[in-house]
Amino acid sequence: MLLADPQAYRRSSLQLIPAFYRRRMNDILDTCEIALGRWLIGALLNMIGVTLLTVVGLWILRVPLIFANAILAGLLNLIPNIGPAVSVIPPMAIALLDSPWKATLVVMLYIIIQQIETAVIMPYLMAHQVSLLPAITLLAQGFFLTFFGFGGLILALPLAVVGQVLIKEILIRDILDIWDNPPPLKPVTDQPSLLTSETLPEHNPRNNHQ
Numbered sequence: 437m438l439l440a441d442p443q444a445y446r447r448s449s450l451q452l453i454p455a456f457y458r459r460r461m462n463d464i465l466d467t468c469e470i471a472l473g474r475w476l477i478g479a480l481l482n483m484i485g486v487t488l489l490t491v492v493g494l495w496i497l498r499v500p501l502i503f504a505n506a507i508l509a510g511l512l513n514l515i516p517n518i519g520p521a522v523s524v525i526p527p528m529a530i531a532l533l534d535s536p537w538k539a540t541l542v543v544m545l546y547i548i549i550q551q552i553e554t555a556v557i558m559p560y561l562m563a564h565q566v567s568l569l570p571a572i573t574l575l576a577q578g579f580f581l582t583f584f585g586f587g588g589l590i591l592a593l594p595l596a597v598v599g600q601v602l603i604k605e606i607l608i609r610d611i612l613d614i615w616d617n618p619p620p621l622k623p624v625t626d627q628p629s630l631l632t633s634e635t636l637p638e639h640n641p642r643n644n645h646q
Contacts (some may be wrong), residue, residue: 464605468598475597478561483510485557486549493545497538499531509546513553515589516573520550568596 438445446465453461487510494502505527512519524546532539576596580588 460610464602467605468601471597471601472594475594478558479514479593481561482553482557483513486510486513486553489549489552490546493549494527494542497531497541497545499527499538499542501527501530505530509549514593515577516593517577518589520546520553568593568600572596572600 450458450461450465487506490506490509491502494505499505505523508526509520509523512523524543527546528539528542531542573593573596576592576599577589580592580595584591
């Protein structure tokens with residue numbers, strides 16, 4: 437239902453924003469959309485790269501079901517850190533039917549592919565798309581996995597991308613940056629004294645006798 441007419445839900449959400457900030461929030465939502473598009477393109481290209489490397493590696497090792505395992509590795513690679521560890525289980529189990537050394541070679545193959553993906557493919561793609569710090573990625577995955585299960589783990593990275601844009605645009609640019617040059621504080625001596633002639637009671641000689 438959301439995908440059928442997203443603009444209607446977007447307009448309704450903007451009505452919840454104060455009137456003076458709606459145009460700015462609309463621009464921020466456009467920035468979130470661009471960031472998600474760039475992340476999705478980078479993730480798809482990264483998935484294709486991992487799939488091709490897995491096809492070549494499994495073909496060299498003569499492991500059955502090459503394309504099925506390669507596609508699984510590419511799809512699970514969309515879930516960093518956890519997906520690659522899960523994707524190695526099916527081809528390792530299949531290779532173990534032949535011999536233990538072939539299963540060991542499969543594990544080594546997946547480790548090499550992940551090193552290439554982490555050190556070469558992903559940094560190159562994300563440098564031209566979006567950048568997420570590794571610690572932020574792990575924290576987002578742990579948070580969404582804890583509260584929303586496996587489905588939250590799948591959505592952790594795109595939601596982290598949106599959260600990064602919101603923090604950058606709203607918290608940093610619209611709030612913190614305007615505090616760059618705060619107005620100077622007045623000296624203490626400029627403050628009016630609490631004890632002045634206006635606040636002191638008038639002296640009356642009769643008070644001394646009373």
